Amino acid sequence: MVAISENTKGGRSKMHSKKFALIVACASITMMFAAFTSAYIVRRAAGNWLEFRLPTVFFVNTVVILLSSITLQTSYHFFKNGKEFMYKGLLVFSFLLGLLFLVLQYQGWLDMTAIGVELTGNPSGSFVYVISAVHAAHILGGLAAITVALVQAFSLKYRVTPKRKLRFELTLIYWHFVDFLWLYLLTFFVIQS
Amino acid sequence: MASTKIAPEKTREDLLIEEQGFDDHFHDHHHGDKYQSNFIMKYVFSMDHKIIAKQFLITGMFWALIGAAMSIIFRLQLGFPEENFSWLKPLLGGWIIVDEAGIGSLDPQFYYALVTMHGTIIVFFVLTAGLSGTFSNLLIPLQVGARDMASPLLNMLSYWFFFMSGCVMFASLFLSTGPFSGGWTAYPPLSALPQASSGSAAGMTLWTVSLVLFVVSVLLGGINYITTVLNLRTKGMTMWRLPLTIWAFFVTAIIGLLSFPVLASAFFLMMCDRGLGTSFYLSEIFVGGQALDHVGGSPILYQHLFWFLGHPEVYIIILPAMGLVSEVLSVHSRKPIFGYKAMVYSILAIAFLSFIVWAHHMFMSGVNPFISNFFVLFTLIIAVPSAVKVFNWITTVYRGNLRFNSASLFALGFVSMFISGGLTGIFLGNSAIDIQLHDTYFVVAHFHIVMGIAAFFGMFAGIYHWYPKMYARFMNETLGKIHFWGTLIGAYAIFWPMHYLGLAGVPRRYYRFDTFDAFAHFGAMNKFITVAAIIVFALQVLFVVNFFYSIWKGKKVTTRNPWGASTLEWTTPIHAGHGNWPGKIPSVQRWAYDYGKDGKEFVSQVEPLAEGELTDGEGGHH
Numbered sequence: 157m158v159a160i161s162e163n164t165k166g167g168r169s170k171m172h173s174k175k176f177a178l179i180v181a182c183a184s185i186t187m188m189f190a191a192f193t194s195a196y197i198v199r200r201a202a203g204n205w206l207e208f209r210l211p212t213v214f215f216v217n218t219v220v221i222l223l224s225s226i227t228l229q230t231s232y233h234f235f236k237n238g239k240e241f242m243y244k245g246l247l248v249f250s251f252l253l254g255l256l257f258l259v260l261q262y263q264g265w266l267d268m269t270a271i272g273v274e275l276t277g278n279p280s281g282s283f284v285y286v287i288s289a290v291h292a293a294h295i296l297g298g299l300a301a302i303t304v305a306l307v308q309a310f311s312l313k314y315r316v317t318p319k320r321k322l323r324f325e326l327t328l329i330y331w332h333f334v335d336f337l338w339l340y341l342l343t344f345f346v347i348q349s
Numbered sequence: 350m351a352s353t354k355i356a357p358e359k360t361r362e363d364l365l366i367e368e369q370g371f372d373d374h375f376h377d378h379h380h381g382d383k384y385q386s387n388f389i390m391k392y393v394f395s396m397d398h399k400i401i402a403k404q405f406l407i408t409g410m411f412w413a414l415i416g417a418a419m420s421i422i423f424r425l426q427l428g429f430p431e432e433n434f435s436w437l438k439p440l441l442g443g444w445i446i447v448d449e450a451g452i453g454s455l456d457p458q459f460y461y462a463l464v465t466m467h468g469t470i471i472v473f474f475v476l477t478a479g480l481s482g483t484f485s486n487l488l489i490p491l492q493v494g495a496r497d498m499a500s501p502l503l504n505m506l507s508y509w510f511f512f513m514s515g516c517v518m519f520a521s522l523f524l525s526t527g528p529f530s531g532g533w534t535a536y537p538p539l540s541a542l543p544q545a546s547s548g549s550a551a552g553m554t555l556w557t558v559s560l561v562l563f564v565v566s567v568l569l570g571g572i573n574y575i576t577t578v579l580n581l582r583t584k585g586m587t588m589w590r591l592p593l594t595i596w597a598f599f600v601t602a603i604i605g606l607l608s609f610p611v612l613a614s615a616f617f618l619m620m621c622d623r624g625l626g627t628s629f630y631l632s633e634i635f636v637g638g639q640a641l642d643h644v645g646g647s648p649i650l651y652q653h654l655f656w657f658l659g660h661p662e663v664y665i666i667i668l669p670a671m672g673l674v675s676e677v678l679s680v681h682s683r684k685p686i687f688g689y690k691a692m693v694y695s696i697l698a699i700a701f702l703s704f705i706v707w708a709h710h711m712f713m714s715g716v717n718p719f720i721s722n723f724f725v726l727f728t729l730i731i732a733v734p735s736a737v738k739v740f741n742w743i744t745t746v747y748r749g750n751l752r753f754n755s756a757s758l759f760a761l762g763f764v765s766m767f768i769s770g771g772l773t774g775i776f777l778g779n780s781a782i783d784i785q786l787h788d789t790y791f792v793v794a795h796f797h798i799v800m801g802i803a804a805f806f807g808m809f810a811g812i813y814h815w816y817p818k819m820y821a822r823f824m825n826e827t828l829g830k831i832h833f834w835g836t837l838i839g840a841y842a843i844f845w846p847m848h849y850l851g852l853a854g855v856p857r858r859y860y861r862f863d864t865f866d867a868f869a870h871f872g873a874m875n876k877f878i879t880v881a882a883i884i885v886f887a888l889q890v891l892f893v894v895n896f897f898y899s900i901w902k903g904k905k906v907t908t909r910n911p912w913g914a915s916t917l918e919w920t921t922p923i924h925a926g927h928g929n930w931p932g933k934i935p936s937v938q939r940w941a942y943d944y945g946k947d948g949k950e951f952v953s954q955v956e957p958l959a960e961g962e963l964t965d966g967e968g969g970h971h
């Protein structure tokens with residue numbers, strides 16, 4: 157992708173164009189979830205709506221994902237400051253936290269089924285399943301990005317180059333984004349019920 | 350780097366670019382070869398925005414022919430319900446039903462499938478991808494002074510997702526149960542229940558897959574367009590110096606990025622209903638002698654989600670056409686665009702309003718009449734920025750030295766169509782009148798004129814105007830004028846009568862009218878419309894012939910700037926290679942519309958301001 161880096165030299169703006177493009181993409185993903193949640197509101201207002209309590213796992217999960225954002229940010233900090241060991245360690249740790257989030261999410265779905273709120277029942281339950289599943293798919297995308305970062309961290313010789321810094325920052329932006337997305341969704345579900 | 354041909358003579362613009370341009374050392378590296386070394390990388394998986402633009406254009410033309418041909422087939426049935434269509438059997442096979450008397454007619458199920466495919470193909474594949482995809486790709490880098498898009502890779506992917514989307518839709522045409530047949534808006538339950546009709550089964554599945562791929566294509570393209578406009582403008586190219594084309598593409602991309610994800614969400618819920626048995630859109634239903642498990646869904650929910658995209662989508666289609674028309678009219682009337690800033694603000698106003706009017710498509714869906722009032726209000730307010738634009742186009746042309754060529758004629762035709770169709774929008778925007786007119790031919794007339802024909806005219810204006818930049822040749826002018834006058838008259842002949850049908854209550858999407866006493870006397874009018882449609886179709890074939898003939902045999906372009914335009918794309922060599930400018934990239938000194946200024950016919954954007962000269966478009970208070 158030689159052309160990109162060269163193109164940006166022609167531009168005068170401070171933000172790297174890849175970073176900017178990622179933020180635009182995040183705005184677009186946000187619209188997707190805005191659609192889901194407003195559909196939820198519209199459907200709920202129409203009545204015939206099952207109220208139920210969200211599984212507690214979803215709250216535990218929130219702590220996990222927030223923690224992973226912090227560890228990834230810290231890992232980036234150590235990456236920039238030459239602390240190779242901490243950088244790699246925290247990168248691995250963040251990845252594991254991300255995985256744990258998915259596992260717990262799955263546990264949450266099992267818990268919902270256990271209390272009789274099934275995927276195919278009243279739309280109030282279906283919405284929670286579907287919205288959290290689409291969110292989980294975005295987490296999966298983030299995990300893929302961290303995996304690439306891991307492979308590079310352990311296969312390349314440790315060096316702080318602008319290119320690697322940029323790549324890390326892109327991963328970081330996306331990970332924070334899906335993290336806050338979950339925070340939004342959970343808050344939304346809580347306020348609605 | 351051998352791929353960039355440097356024109357033999359150095360123009361004044363060349364010297365200016367050399368003197369003041371920005372040296373990004375683009376040509377120091379030998380990556381040009383990587384892009385253009387072999388046929389596959391150059392023409393198939395190309396990452397050059399100019400080639401990708403042509404890919405979008407030619408794919409769009411392919412789909413336009415298919416979509417239009419479909420409309421001819423269902424119009425034949427509608428215009429000539431008694432006629433024997435057995436001769437279509439070689440093409441349509443089992444979809445032609447032959448009765449005992451030996452009279453062949455179109456299978457009603459297939460009639461609906463054709464109507465649905467026609468709408469889907471024209472709206473998404475032709476007027477979204479074919480129009481925005483072509484001209485955003487061609488013009489954004491060239492007119493903002495960039496080497497290419499921010500990410501050529503995403504740009505290539507955007508085209509190939511569009512291509513795959515087309516393949517899936519094309520495959521659905523050959524299903525034994527037929528393609529999807531529930532209308533381009535795909536309302537549930539026809540779309541959400543596989544057993545609702547034959548097209549609702551595999552046809553709908555492929556329709557959804559195709560459109561999801563399409564959404565990905567639009568998003569990849571849009572991210573790129575926005576990033577390029579904001580980050581890669583050349584030195585001196587402030588936002589207020591952008592040509593209106595770029596403003597239009599930029600805002601279109603933003604609208605697309607905000608509305609297409611909503612469509613993706615709507616489809617996702619739809620897929621869950623179809624595949625997993627959820628009940629987002631399906632309530633208690635008894636079908637085919639059986640009560641279904643679905644409980645508590647709301648089909649109206651889908652309509653909200655769909656039209657939240659659907660209405661912005663019509664502006665995604667028309668804004669790029671408006672941008673092209675503004676540019677073409679200004680260049681060919683040799684006058685600056687009238688009210689540049691008003692044009693930009695009206696684009697922004699339209700974009701904003703387009704997100705808060707969607708329920709005007711649902712006045713008859715049981716929406717609370719009180720809430721309808723808000724939507725009536727916002728809908729009618731859209732007429733204001735629309736009128737501003739129309740006024741400015743007319744004033745731009747007024748007392749100009751208009752060159753009557755194919756490009757400018759189509760641009761004028763656009764204005765005519767936009768006025769005619771916009772006026773009927775005001776009728777429909779009033780919910781009380783819409784009760785009578787909803788789902789009649791009045792609506793069909795409205796949106797075909799204001800969106801369908803108008804956007805096609807904008808696209809034609811763009812093609813005739815930028816053809817020299819794309820292929821270094823001109824299209825044939827005589828054929829172009831025949832194309833224009835025939836299409837203008839023919840399009841009005843098709844759609845004008847439909848207003849009367851609609852006012853008389855003739856519903857849209859019906860297979861035949863001769864069996865209804867109330868509508869049977871419109872038989873002659875329906876014949877007339879069908880004949881006009883066939884003539885207009887033939888004229889479009891003429892256009893396609895002209896297009897391809899001119900690629901090889903058209904009159905050659907001998908100077909870089911055949912129209913005498915001030916924008917940057919005309920400062921590139923006639924055959925611009927990868928990277929667009931052979932040396933430095935130009936730096937911009939003034940706005941894009943200095944025509945007929947200080948005794949000069951036009952002043953290029955690279956020309957420095959003379960001592961004490963003011964430039965317009967940047968606030969005016971210099």
Ligand code: HEM
Nearest residue numbers: 663667709710728732771774775777778787788796799800
């Ligand atoms: C003055 C501006 C406009 C107003 C007030 C307006 C109003 C309306 C209304 C109220 C409807 C719904 C009619 C019904 O289904 O009963 C409608 C349909 C439609 N309009 Fe417009 N419109 C305007 C301009 C446009 C423009 C500029 C476009 C496209 C470029 C457009 C495209 C459409 C389409 C595609 C439909 C029908 C969709 C369908 O049902 O299949 N309109 N318009």
Ligand SMILES: [Cu+2]
Nearest residue numbers: 660707709710
């Ligand atoms: Cu609308």
